[in-house]
Amino acid sequence: MSQLNLTVNGTAHTLNVPESRTLAEVLRYDLGFTGTKIGCEEAECGICTVHVDGVPVDSCIYPAFKADGKKISTIEGLATHDAEGEEHLHPLQQEFINHCAVQCGFCTPGLIMTSAALLNENSNPSEQDIKIALKDTYCRCTGYTSVMQAIKSAGGILRGDGPLPVNEPAVDEPTANISRSLKVPDIVDRVTGRAKFSDDYTFPDMLFARTLRSAYPHAVVLHIDTSRAQALPGVRAVLTAEDIPGENIHGLVHLDWPVMVGVGQKARYMGDAIAIVAADSQDIADAALGLIDVEYEVLGVVDNPIFAHSPEAPILHEGREDGNLLKHIKVRHGDIEQGFAEADVIIERTYHTPTTEHAFLEPECAIGVPAGFNAEHSKLTVYVGSQIPYQDRNQIARAMNLPDEAVRVRGVLIGGGFGGKEDIAGQIHVSLLAQATQQPVKMLYTRQESLLFHPKRHATVIRIKTGAKKDGTLTAVEAELYGDGGAYASLSDKVMTRATTHATGPYNVPNAKIDCFAMYTNNPPSGAFRGFGVTQSAFAVEQNMDLVAEALGMDPVQLRLINAQKVGVTTATGQLLRESVGLIDTIDKVTVDMRGGLNGSFRWGWQEGDKAYGWGIASAYKNTGLGGGAPDKSEAEVEAFEDGTVAVRTSSADMGQGLVAVLAQCAAEELGVPYERIRVLLSDTDLTPDGGPTTASRQTYMSGNAVRHAAANLREALTSVVSEEYDKPPAQLRFEEGLVRVNGTSIQFGEAVHLAKEQGIATRIRHEYWGPKTQPLGTGGDMHFAFSYATQAALVSVDLNTGAVHVEKVISATDIGRAINPLLLQGQIEGGIVMAMGNCLTESYIIENGVPWSTLLARYKMPSIKHTPEIISHLVEDRSADGPYGAKGVGEIPSINTSPAIANAIYHAVGVRVFSIPVDQDALLRAMRTGSTEVHTAWHDVR
Amino acid sequence: MPLWHHYHIPTTVEEALAHLARYDGKARIIAGGTDLLIDLQHTEKGAHTLDALVDVTRIQAMTEISASEGWIYVGAAVTHTAVVDSALIELQATCLVESCGVVGGPQVRNVGTLGGNVAHALPAGDGTTSLIALDAEAHVAWADGRREWLPIGCLFKGPGESAIDSTRDVLVGFRFRPCAQREATAFKRIMRPQGVALPILGCAVWLKLDDRSDHCADVRICIGPVGSIPARASEAENALRGQVMDDETIQAVADIACQTLHPRTSKYRATADYRVYMIETLLKQALPLAARRAQTGIAQAEGVGLG
Ligand SMILES: Cc1cc2nc3c(=O)[nH]c(=O)nc-3n(C[C@H](O)[C@H](O)[C@H](O)COP(=O)(O)OP(=O)(O)OC[C@H]3O[C@@H](n4cnc5c(N)ncnc54)[C@H](O)[C@@H]3O)c2cc1C
Ligand code: FES
């Protein structure tokens, strides 16, 4: 300990802290400025940015004592307060809100502080200036377009020129609350640093936990000795599988994943937990891990799905009839032989897509508080940012040997999820440690642990054969997919099913035979990731489409238009599309823009100086909801109060997509209550009913409907009360602007609630919404209740001297049924596109013989602001009958066709087709120089 | 585990040396910490606790940029940002601004130092590549009390291995000759969007034209990584000296560089074949740029912040 002097946001502090602290740690843990976030501790993500003497630095790698005597500014100091104590946001904070440049908000303090340093020097920055200043400050949600607008707009205010107009997408039929870009409630907290994510919570006597993970990708644990760790002062508990009171297993679809690998059991990947420790400090917990002795018997490694399927491969899960075959998924439609016999052109190619990582900026964190800890915690309580709170509760209860009701899961803000926060991370482990120590326990994963541990996007090998007639009509698709499911099932079964059923693309394909083999391997498990398998199959399908078009001498747009799904088409799973198929509109909108009125002179590719340019197009579709016969329901509760406010409660996750706003809009619309008077509480298993998993782009549709119906039922109850009281026919009552209006007179909404209460009429209504019934794959009928559609065109440039690929522009059109909140929706689209650019150009989670190479964020580059292209996004609102106000899902559809659009564009630019991603500029240039037209290797193949 | 126990902030080189001596190999110099903290936290090499860090960024002699007696002096603890902001360096050693300008992002450049870049001893540290082309000398304060100016090349022993033992010695600063009339420099590098933030290949050139202004009087070229330590491309240099600076010559020089330099394939970074292509690409960018600067006397750094 030694004395440290810092001035933080104008206030001097003298602290006695260990000299080994980083500035981020002192700010967050010693001074409580939790607005500064930690995303990597590698100087990679920039979200920990603070100013030291006015200069932006990464506080995560800045030793606190380096700052001795200096002035620090953090996000908490940016807004000013007037004499009355009223807060005045900095123009950046204001404009980040106005331009919707905040989604999950975890990166926001870093983005704003980095931008503030820029604007301090230059209040009129060009796009290039902004890209330079923010180059190493990541946001995984927004795609940066809105961020750039917000910064420019704030600059305008600072210069006195005023803000920029908000780039609102055009929508049909806005009502009082629907199809309006209303602001997310509490969004101010995300720009001021007040918003609390899991690691921002602390409890008295809280302990810090760490996990010892397997030293090998495949090994039997022979012996575990924790005695040295137990003896370390400050260690409060060291637990192994033996200490689990209930079942040592978890899993979302199949129960195959041990909470900890016990003696005699097998570790199946490097992320498997062997032991957990709780200690007085993080440092002690870290040290204790090094004192746990484990003996292993090392087994052979299954490092890829094709080997996994071979007879020589070691078996991961003994006793399974199918060995390493996790699931064989089949689509059979029409007569495949006949289909190819009718074809004039047949194209068959093999594509590879890599394992990819969500890289949500908030690493996983869970806090367990033991039952009976205090009045607020009579039950075992787990605080976590999770996509599926009720299933967490169930999985915790199973391992703890408790009834579900004895466990409470309280969802907190989630710093991005994208599918990566569906499985159990530390939820069960903190429960075990909290019960064992009778103290609150926090388990915060480091970025490196997060990279190692959580389920990823499936790597795939996809062979696809497409047949078409001379006139362009598709006759058949045959495909074989191998998916790397990794060590545990997670959601592999469902994800790979989606990859399979969508492998015809959004087209009318009369004959199809598609087989998918999801395999167990010793790689990190694969699970849900935005796009849910369709991202992978679209990469293959949409390039094959362009190959077919080329072979036929047909325009790629034309080929898509000829075959596009429309009402009346039957999909390869036997589903007759009856409504809401906006694909052709999306193709038309994108094509008009892409051709830019140059119908005659439009070119797909050309050269200018040292660069080759090319356009590429791709279409996609994606189901909304679980589908496949899975019962899909969401339950929500709406309660009205006499003060005129309304509470909405459901356990659904807002990971930044803005669900809170959407649900509040639905309630406001039904009850005619001003949006600001709606409070939404999400994800508390004691207080909110089950909204089901936040996955499959389902929450706007499912929980939106649940809230809409609950609110409508409440309105009806109030209607009957008021109509009786005032003796007016119910049909004459109107709920609007916080009033109940009857022929010229009106009463306050709160007054109506008061009347109802007096009469003992319920003002709290629950509704369990069941999505339209779906059918399992293979049984025909409706496998899904809705599909969203999208078309994107990408303009890329390829540097003829280096092979470097840059995306210049993306034009997208997305059919989402209805845009309930257009600006939030646009944020999903822009963010989805940029994430998908990463999938195509920068991202690959590399594993060498079961051992991850991508152990650092520095080794896993996601798109930064410098990659952001110009994005033009159009909405197509082809209403879906059962969706709330006609809406369908949007979460995933924008991230599906960007990769093939880019690949098709590269081909048009330089005549080389890329079959494996992320695109390797090295291989691309070598192909260009040697006259080869195909590249079958990707970045990770460079060795 | 705490990664270090004590943090010292000396204000003179002597004081820094004394701290290091006192800990006898268990303390280490920290400048910006942008390499060091990541090594300590995340690599096995770094995974041992140090007794102390000795911060050299408040030693005045190490944070200065100055010009005197025909040298430009840059302290080892000068940040990349300070190099980029120096009008003096931009004019008279443009390549150094261009190389410091592409290191990391602003947050890293605001704390990362030129000395740290050199002491880390990567064969393609961006600052290093330019310092070699500038024929810079390094001022070292050795643990045994010796102080000497050494050609910068002498500091490199192998990849990541420096002649300076940062637990005992202090790299104090660098000096090099400013560009005179008809002299100029340029730096270019090739990156890939994936993987680690190290260049596939970087290239710095220093060029002197003769009185005719279109012939090369002298040249120094550093391209890396080629070997395990940064080095000059002497065959290519020889092919250029005395020649007229036209496209034909530059092509010939590039051809010779491609034939005589033997870059390797390195995992997840680049194939040898690609690197050979990039030698040509870089020389065709850097040499004409340097020639233009030498001819016009106008030297505006390119690509700063676009790394
Ligand atoms: C996100 C990111 C991106 C980066 N991008 C690039 C890049 O594009 N190009 C590039 O070249 N580098 C890059 N780096 C690496 C790094 O930032 C630079 O090498 C930087 O110049 C190191 O300087 P530093 O002051 O931070 O060194 P430190 O981390 O403080 O020190 C590095 C090593 O040198 C020793 N040392 C430092 N100063 C002295 C001295 N005066 N005397 C003796 N020993 C000393 C230390 O003990 C340590 O071993 C990047 C780093 C990060 C985190
Ligand atoms: S850069 Fe500091 S936490 Fe990522």
Ligand code: FES
């Ligand atoms: S809003 Fe930027 S990471 Fe979520």
